[in-house]
Amino acid sequence: MVSDRPDINQVLSQMRNMQSQVQAPGASEPGIQKIAGADDGQAIGRADFAEMLKNAVDNVHSLQKEATQLAQSYERGDDGVDLPQVMIGLQKSSVSFEAMTQVRNKLVDAYEKIMNMPI
Secondary structure (H helix, E strand, C coil): CHHHCCCHHHHHHHHHHHHHHHHCCCCCCCCEEEEECCCCCCEEEEECHHHHHHHHHHHHHHHHHHHHHHHHHHHHCCCCCCHHHHHHHHHHHHHHHHHHHHHHHHHHHHHHHHHCCCC
C-alpha cells in the first residue's frame, strides 16, 4: 500500500538522479570512471558498481544515524526537535533501508540465476 511509504517519491527521485548521473556523458561523479573509446579516442563514462553500491550503503547508514540522533535529542527534550521531525527522519531511514534490502535481494537472486546457468 502506498500510504505506508510517504517518502517513496523521494527515494524514486534519488534513484532517478543516480541514474542520470550514471548516464551523463561527461560525468565526473565519484562512481564514474573514464575509459578510452576504441574508435574515436574520446573518454566514455562507465559506472563503478562497487563504488555506487558503497555510496548507497553509506547513504542508508547516514540516514539511520541521523534518525537515531533526532530520536535521542527528542527524548532528552532538546529545543528545536519536534515529534514530526523525528517521525519523518525515522520514515526516511526505514524507506531507504527497505529499498537497500530490495536491491540486495535482487542482486542475490541474479547471482543465484547466473550460478545455476548451464555452461
